[in-house]
Amino acid sequence: MAELPLIALRGVKAGHGAPLFGPLDLSLAAGARLALIGRNGAGKSTLMSVLAGLRDPDEGERWKQPGVRLAHLLQDPPRKETGTAFDLAADQGGEAHRVRQLLYALDIDPELPASGLSGGQARRAALAGALATDPDILLLDEPTNHMDIASIAWLEGELARFKGALLLVSHDRAFLRRVATGMLWLDRGKIRRRDEGFERFERWMEEVEEEEAGEAARLSQSLKAEERYRERGVTARRKRNQRRVAKLSELRAEKIERGRVQGQVSMAAQDAAPGGRLVVEAESVAKRYGDKVLFQGFSTRILRGDRIGIVGPNGAGKTTLIRVLTGALAPDEGSVKLGANIAMAHVDQNRAQLDPHESVMRSIDAGSDYVTIGGEKRHVAGYLGDFLFSGPQLTAKVSTLSGGERNRLLLAKVLAQPCNLLVLDEPTNDLDMDTLDVLEAFLADWPGTLILVSHDRDFLDRTVTSVIGLDGEGGLMEVVGGWSEWEGERARLQGERAPAAKKGGAPSLAAAKPKPSTAKLSYKDQRELENLPGEIKKLETTITKLNAELADAGLYAKNPSRFAAATAELDAAEAALGAKEERWLELEEKREALASGAG
Numbered sequence: 065m066a067e068l069p070l071i072a073l074r075g076v077k078a079g080h081g082a083p084l085f086g087p088l089d090l091s092l093a094a095g096a097r098l099a100l101i102g103r104n105g106a107g108k109s110t111l112m113s114v115l116a117g118l119r120d121p122d123e124g125e126r127w128k129q130p131g132v133r134l135a136h137l138l139q140d141p142p143r144k145e146t147g148t149a150f151d152l153a154a155d156q157g158g159e160a161h162r163v164r165q166l167l168y169a170l171d172i173d174p175e176l177p178a179s180g181l182s183g184g185q186a187r188r189a190a191l192a193g194a195l196a197t198d199p200d201i202l203l204l205d206e207p208t209n210h211m212d213i214a215s216i217a218w219l220e221g222e223l224a225r226f227k228g229a230l231l232l233v234s235h236d237r238a239f240l241r242r243v244a245t246g247m248l249w250l251d252r253g254k255i256r257r258r259d260e261g262f263e264r265f266e267r268w269m270e271e272v273e274e275e276e277a278g279e280a281a282r283l284s285q286s287l288k289a290e291e292r293y294r295e296r297g298v299t300a301r302r303k304r305n306q307r308r309v310a311k312l313s314e315l316r317a318e319k320i321e322r323g324r325v326q327g328q329v330s331m332a333a334q335d336a337a338p339g340g341r342l343v344v345e346a347e348s349v350a351k352r353y354g355d356k357v358l359f360q361g362f363s364t365r366i367l368r369g370d371r372i373g374i375v376g377p378n379g380a381g382k383t384t385l386i387r388v389l390t391g392a393l394a395p396d397e398g399s400v401k402l403g404a405n406i407a408m409a410h411v412d413q414n415r416a417q418l419d420p421h422e423s424v425m426r427s428i429d430a431g432s433d434y435v436t437i438g439g440e441k442r443h444v445a446g447y448l449g450d451f452l453f454s455g456p457q458l459t460a461k462v463s464t465l466s467g468g469e470r471n472r473l474l475l476a477k478v479l480a481q482p483c484n485l486l487v488l489d490e491p492t493n494d495l496d497m498d499t500l501d502v503l504e505a506f507l508a509d510w511p512g513t514l515i516l517v518s519h520d521r522d523f524l525d526r527t528v529t530s531v532i533g534l535d536g537e538g539g540l541m542e543v544v545g546g547w548s549e550w551e552g553e554r555a556r557l558q559g560e561r562a563p564a565a566k567k568g569g570a571p572s573l574a575a576a577k578p579k580p581s582t583a584k585l586s587y588k589d590q591r592e593l594e595n596l597p598g599e600i601k602k603l604e605t606t607i608t609k610l611n612a613e614l615a616d617a618g619l620y621a622k623n624p625s626r627f628a629a630a631t632a633e634l635d636a637a638e639a640a641l642g643a644k645e646e647r648w649l650e651l652e653e654k655r656e657a658l659a660s661g662a663g
Contacts, residue, residue, distance in 0.1 A: 067093045070132050070201055070229050071115060076124035078107070078114050085111065085253045087124055092201060092229040099240045099262055100233045102250035104468035104496045105452075108233045109139050111250065112203050115231070128201075135199035139206050139233075139467060139494070141190035149181060150174035153189045158196025166192035170215055171378060184210025184378065195222060204232040206467075208239050209493045210413075212378045213519050213547075235497055237262070237522040341368050342403040343485060343513045344389050349398035351384055357538035358384055360397065364532070364542060368403075368484075371507070371514040371586075373524045375547065376534030382517045383413075385534065386487060389515065409483035411474055413490035413517070418474055420463035424453050427462060428477055435480045451476040467494030475503070484512040492520045508588040521547040526587045585655055593651040596644055603641040610634040 069091035077086030084107030092098070092115075102108050113119045114126060116136040128134070135156065144152045149172050154163045167174045170188040172181075181189065187210050194202065208216050220242045223230060231248070234240055240262040247265055249256045249272075258268050343366045350360035358381030366372060366389070374382045387393035391402050410417075418427055428435065428444050435447050445458055451472045462470065471494050478486075486507075492500060504526050507514060518524055524531065525546035532542045533550050541557075543550040585593065613619065613630050620627040 068129070069093045071126070071128045071134070073114065073121070074125050074127070076114060076121040076126070078110050078119070078121045080110075083122060083253065085250060085255065086121075088255045090115075090248070090255060092231060094200070094229055095227065096229045096231070097223075097243060097245040098231050098248050098257075099244035099246070100231055100248045100250060101265065102496070103498055104466065104472070104494075106250045106496075107253075108250055109205055109466075111255075112136065112205050112231070112233065115201075116203055132201060133197060133199045134201040134203070135194035135197045136203040137187075137191050137194045137205055137207055139209075141187055143181075143186055144178040147178050148174060149176045149178055149185070149189045152178045152181070152186065153193035153196065156190075156193035156197050158193060158198070162196040162198075163192060166196050169218060182210075188215070191219075200228040202226060202228055202230050204230070204234075206233055206235070206494060208234055208236045208519065209467075210378075210490070211519055212380075213375060213521065214377050216519060235492060235495055235500060236520050237497070238520070340404040342366075342401075343368055343370070343406065344403065345401040346389060346395075347399050347401075349388055349395040349400060351381065351388055351393075351396055359534060359540045360538060362540050363398075364389075366513060366515070368513055369511065370530070371528040372516065373528035373531040373547065373550075374515065374517045374534075375519070375524070375531060375550065377536040380534040380536040382534060383489060385532070386489065386515060386517065390485070390487065406485050407481075407483045408485040408487060409478045409481045410487040411478050411489060411491050413493065417477060418462050418470060420461065422462055423459050424448065424462065424465070424473060425458045427473060428480055437480065447480065448473075448476060468496060468499070471495055472499065485515070486510070486512055487515045489517045490519070491516070492518055492523050504587060505591075508586075508591060529586055585651070585658065589651055589654070593648070593655065596648040596651070600641065600644050600648065603637050603644065606637045607634065607641065610637065 070093060072089075072091040074089055075087040076090075077083045077088075079085070084105075090111075100108050100111065110119070113136075114121050116134060117126065117128070118136070120126075144155070149167060150160075150163060153167055153174075154160060158166075164174050167189060170192050172185055172189050172192065176185070178186075178189075191204075191207055194204075207219060211219070216236070216239060220239065223243050230243075232240075232243065244262045246257065246259040247262060247268070249258070249265075249269075256272070258264070260268070345365050347363050349362050351358045352360075374385060376382050384393065388395050388400060390408060391400060425444055425448065428448060433444055434441050435444060436442070437447060445454075448454070448458060453469075453473070453476075462473065465473065471491070475491070491503065495503070500523060504523070507527055514528070516524070516528055525548055528546055530542060530544045531547060531550035532540065533554065534540050541550070541554065543553045610630055610633055614627070614634065619630075
């Protein structure tokens with residue numbers, strides 16, 4: 065006998081005017097640990113609000129077992145203008161000692177004035193309050209936003225011990241892989257469930273798409289058959305034909321629905337002169353605030369095309385380090401030299417570059433209706449369409465946008481500026497996974513230099529080529545590779561500390577010079593390796609055709625200019641083939657070496 069659910073929805077529709085989803089059925093039982101997955105705008109937060117009882121469904125019903133306790137972390141928790149952080153968290157009804165314990169664990173002083181909390185601090189206080197209620201049902205909407213990696217790891221441990229029903233929305237793939245044991249996929253108004261871990265999501269999505277392609281072919285054939293039947297005449301056997309007409313309408317509606325694909329974000333940046341090879345050179349820089357040392361004795365060189373990730377606890381000085389490296393803030397010690405012709409664009413994690421009272425369209429155009437992207441002059445409305453803004457949304461106020469939409473708009477605004485140095489401070493907050501994939505692909509192909517602050521471990525692994533990590537106590541370490549390589553090197557150094565300490569010489573993060581380590585190909589190298597076989601095959605086909613053309617003994621006599629051109633084309637194709645084959649061998653050997661090293 066199936067276990068009685070703690071909460072259930074039956075035949076529910078909900079939306080803003082037009083339904084976002086439904087009718088759908090959903091139930092959560094004790095022990096469920098489900099990830100709710102879907103694009104921005106699919107209705108994930110709306111569905112969570114219906115489950116939490118914060119809004120009534122437009123149709124259908126919600127049922128919850130009597131006495132069951134439910135806690136809900138909103139994507140944008142309500143703020144409190146009076147009282148303290150403790151008061152903000154305790155408003156949800158948890159025991160006082162548990163509230164304080166969780167606030168300290170999330171690096172929030174319970175006595176901080178609630179009105180002075182940053183957005184990230186208020187969010188963590190709300191999370192502490194939700195956990196402190198010891199709920200039977202826990203709904204978490206983007207819980208890792210504005211959290212540092214240490215806090216995310218702590219939350220993973222807390223949720224591993226949670227025995228109730230858990231439903232969470234997150235873009236953080238690494239977090240989902242560690243926490244979720246099942247998936248709910250909200251797509252085009254329908255919900256699908258799969259009781260497997262998140263690592264199976266990509267394969268599941270491919271299976272669904274293949275199944276839908278087959279179903280679309282069947283529907284198309286059925287539609288043709290129904291239309292042919294109708295053409296024979298509606299007057300004969302009228303009742304049966306009326307049923308056929310209704311069936312035809314249903315098939316057409318279903319085909320339209322299956323063919324309705326949500327837009328895909330497209331990203332391109334305005335070109336800027338590439339500048340020199342050197343972008344930033346820092347020599348023995350240090351920065352302090354009062355008695356607190358953020359970093360000291362740090363030297364690095366950032367070259368054109370480098371992808372630098374910066375990680376560390378909240379308050380460790382990540383944003384300060386960016387400001388020092390980019391010349392916006394002078395170091396207390398040492399020197400920073402910037403390369404020639406640096407054109408920087410900056411995505412601020414607080415979205416301060418967006419005016420909440422401005423319209424979406426006016427946030428981009430700055431007095432002109434056109435922007436130049438990739439050398440092409442484009443109308444602002446068309447450019448914003450690449451970021452899924454269209455119709456009435458173009459004239460909507462920024463303040464009406466969701467968190468994910470505001471982040472997309474900020475990316476559109478920043479990428480419309482000429483730049484060869486892109487600084488992204490927590491760009492992944494509120495973005496859906498599809499948009500993150502597009503951003504990763506854009507960064508892989510973009511020829512400029514990237515400095516990225518992020519708590520998203522998977523995004524760092526896919527995007528950066530080296531990581532600078534601050535420990536919050538003045539220590540700093542740079543490692544070649546992504547987050548996984550940095551974390552592995554930190555663990556290795558910590559493992560050496562115990563015996564080193566006995567000798568009076570524990571290694572310091574600031575002084576450590578770890579050997580470069582990469583456990584896998586970078587995202588860009590992997591894509592290049594996948595594309596090379598096809599490029600090699602095209603060149604081989606071209607060479608075969610040119611050789612056949614030049615094999616004609618009379619070609620030179622009949623058309624000497626064509627003979628010369630074909631000879632030059634053959635030389636160029638053979639040179640390109642040799643270069644691509646050499647590059648393929650280089651990447652394949654690198655991949656094999658890394659695979660054997662990881663094994």
